[in-house]
Amino acid sequence: MMLNYEIEGNGTESLVLLHGFMENLSIWDDVIPYLSDKFQLIKIDLPGFGKSEVVAEIQTMDLMAEEVKKVTDHLKLKDFHLLGHSMGGYITLAFAEKYPLLLKSFTLFFSTYFADDEEKKQTRTKGLRIIKENFRAFVNASVPNLFNPNEHDVLEHKIEIAKEIAYTSSVDGVLASQKGMIERPDRAKVLEDFEGKILVLAGKHDSAVNSEKTIKNLPDNTNIKSYVLDCGHNGHWEKPEICAAIINTELLHHLPKKFIF
Numbered sequence: 001m002m003l004n005y006e007i008e009g010n011g012t013e014s015l016v017l018l019h020g021f022m023e024n025l026s027i028w029d030d031v032i033p034y035l036s037d038k039f040q041l042i043k044i045d046l047p048g049f050g051k052s053e054v055v056a057e058i059q060t061m062d063l064m065a066e067e068v069k070k071v072t073d074h075l076k077l078k079d080f081h082l083l084g085h086s087m088g089g090y091i092t093l094a095f096a097e098k099y100p101l102l103l104k105s106f107t108l109f110f111s112t113y114f115a116d117d118e119e120k121k122q123t124r125t126k127g128l129r130i131i132k133e134n135f136r137a138f139v140n141a142s143v144p145n146l147f148n149p150n151e152h153d154v155l156e157h158k159i160e161i162a163k164e165i166a167y168t169s170s171v172d173g174v175l176a177s178q179k180g181m182i183e184r185p186d187r188a189k190v191l192e193d194f195e196g197k198i199l200v201l202a203g204k205h206d207s208a209v210n211s212e213k214t215i216k217n218l219p220d221n222t223n224i225k226s227y228v229l230d231c232g233h234n235g236h237w238e239k240p241e242i243c244a245a246i247i248n249t250e251l252l253h254h255l256p257k258k259f260i261f
Contacts, residue, residue, distance in 0.1 A: 003044050004051035005071050008032060011039040013104075013252065014077050018068065019043075020086030020111075021177055022139065022166035024050030027085070031236050034244030038252060039081075044071055046088065048173015059176040061087075061184045065094035072102070081251050083107035083199075085236060086208065087177060093187040096194055105197035105251055109243075110206060110233050112214040115186040124182050131174055139166040148205040148232040158237040192219045199250045200226040201235055201243060208233045225250050 006025055015035075019027050025043035032041060045052040047059050047067055056063055068091060072080065081104050084092035089111020096106045116124065130138045143163045147155050191198055200218065202211035215226050227246055231238035 001053055002074060003047065003067050003071050005042055005044045007075075008041045008043070009035075009037060009039055011037055011041075013039050014042060014075075014080035015039045015247075015251070016042045016044065016068070016072060016077070016080060016082045018082070018084035018088030018091055019046060019049065020084075020088050021181070022049070022143070022169045022174060023085070023088075023162075024165055024168065026050070026165060027162075027236055030240035031244050031247075034241050034248075036248045036252060042071070042075065042077070044068060046091070046177075048170040048176055050168075054170055054173045054176055057176055057179075058183065059173070059180040061090045061094040061180055062098070064091045064177075064180070065098060068095060069099065078102055079104045081105045081107070083109055083247070084111060085109040086111050086233065087181060090181065090184050090187075093190050094184075097187060097190045100194055100196070103194075103196050105199065106194070107199040107201065107247070107251075108214075109201050110203055110209060110235055112209045113187045113191055114210070114214065114217075115184055116182060121182050124178055128175060128178055131171060131178065135171050135174070136167065139163055145207050146233040148203070148230075148238060149207075150205065151231075151238070155238060158234070162234065162237065188217070188219070191224065192221070194223075196223065197251070198224040199247070200224065201246060202226065202228045203231045203233055203235060203238075204228055205231060206233045 017028050025045050048054040082092050089108040092106050144159050218224055229239050235243045
């Protein structure tokens with residue numbers, strides 16, 4: 001069964017949006033009003049999230065990239081833009097590694113090309129037990145930490161939305177994806193080899209991704225642009241207008257290599 005997807009807009013540039021862990025395609029609702037009407041937006045529910053079914057006991061990034069490709073093939077997409085948030089970024093890298101000629105650009109949206117280090121793998125492995133025993137407690141403990149800790153009062157409503165979306169995730173899908181993230185390889189070479197445009201958006205207060213390490217170790221390619229925003233892991237909820245402005249500018253135009261908001 002094909003992954004659930006929705007299409008918005010009639011633009012000439014196709015932008016495929018992949019959500020992150022314990023999210024679904026509705027996470028883009030705040031960003032979409034600010035995106036250029038030159039885009040046709042394809043929002044996908046990844047396996048085990050939203051209206052898409054779990055596809056395996058361990059959902060590797062490669063496996064989920066293949067599921068995404070079934071959608072892009074069905075829609076006959078070529079020379080399109082692919083953007084992934086967090087886990088969606090890991091899937092984006094897997095896709096770009098296998099099918100670089102299909103992509104005009106790819107964007108790591110609060111994500112990284114590094115594999116998990118041993119400490120992170122252990123944290124994820126411990127999380128598997130909590131997910132099985134008390135999924136709601138896992139959501140309540142983890143989701144708020146993904147937002148800028150200095151603005152929790154201002155972002156309270158967004159944090160609640162993120163939690164409500166997470167609660168709807170399939171527990172089997174969460175477990176399968178968690179296992180897949182533990183297994184994922186380092187994909188720095190994908191950024192070195194890719195000939196299209198690469199955009200990297202990072203959060204200064206991101207507790208899930210080491211933004212400093214990610215930006216610092218980017219290959220010195222002229223086709224890579226990076227931005228560091230004053231937010232946590234969820235730029236789509238914390239800074240939607242700024243994120244959209246960068247996406248519009250970079251995927252449709254050009255700016256200097258590094259810029260700090």
